[in-house]
Amino acid sequence: MRNYDLEFLKRFSLVLAFLALVTLGLILFAYYLNTKVVHTQDPAIQQRLLARIAPVGDVYAGATGAAAQAAAAAAAQASLLANIPFDGRTDGAEIFNNSTCTGCHTAGIGGAPKLDAAGIGARLAEQGIDTLVTQAINGFTGSAGVMPAKGGNPALTDEQIKATVEWMVAQSK
Template sequence: MRNYDLEFLKHFSMVIAFLAAVTLGLILFAHHLNGTVQHAPDPAAKQRVLDRIAPTGEVYAGATGAAAQADALKAAAAAAASQVAYGGTTDGKTIFGNLCTGCHTSGAGGAPKLDAAGIGARVAAQGVDELVKKAISGFTGSTGVMPAKGGNPALTDEQVKATVEWMVSQSK
């Protein structure tokens, strides 16, 4: 090997070593800076933590607790009343026209139609009380599925009962 080749390799090795040292220095400096910077907490993550550790209930004790419990029950009843479907009406025809007609008029999904062969046959075989129970809690049969409360959980049990009774009266 010639003398100038050795000289080149010597200089090239020193440049590579210098670049490696600079790279290592930059990595260590970046690591140090990352450790000193304060990161702002993510508000969404903080809210998720607060939701997970929130208490699930309240304890009412003594006269003050009884008054607080009564207020909480009133507030819950008012909130539930505002969420009742169709304004709380128990008119079976209105509820049927807005919710049930989609399946029970066409027989979709095995739903019995409003005639003697459909609802009428089910009433004769099971009785109105059993139909009301299945309409409230839902039912999976061999021909299809009846979702609980017709798929509208905002209906009250009284509304479902009134609708089933209306449907039975129409099937005769």
């Protein structure tokens, strides 16, 4: 080997060693900064994480468990009732007058039977109350139009629909 080749190798080795030391220094500095910076977590991400790792069920044991189970059942029932229109009341007149029922059945829109002997009274005579309630709950497609399930308000309970149909039938007499 020639002298200038050895000189180049020495300098090149020194440059590589210097770059390796700079890289190591930058890595250590980044690690130091990462340990000093406080990372704030988004509350939405935290909530999704907690929802993912939440237990599937609950275990209730003994007297304390029975009380906790009763409280959980009451909370679940209250949650269900919170989404039911009219607070779960089954007053047919209130439901008819304050929901989508009155829009079609008052004017006979789309073939909806009116609240008289020729309308809902005739349907009652032909089909019976059970059929009318079933059609009101599940929806009905007739020759003159379509009635959506639960009158277009799926939040109503079956008991509320039944009470409303019974009230409508009572008005036709």
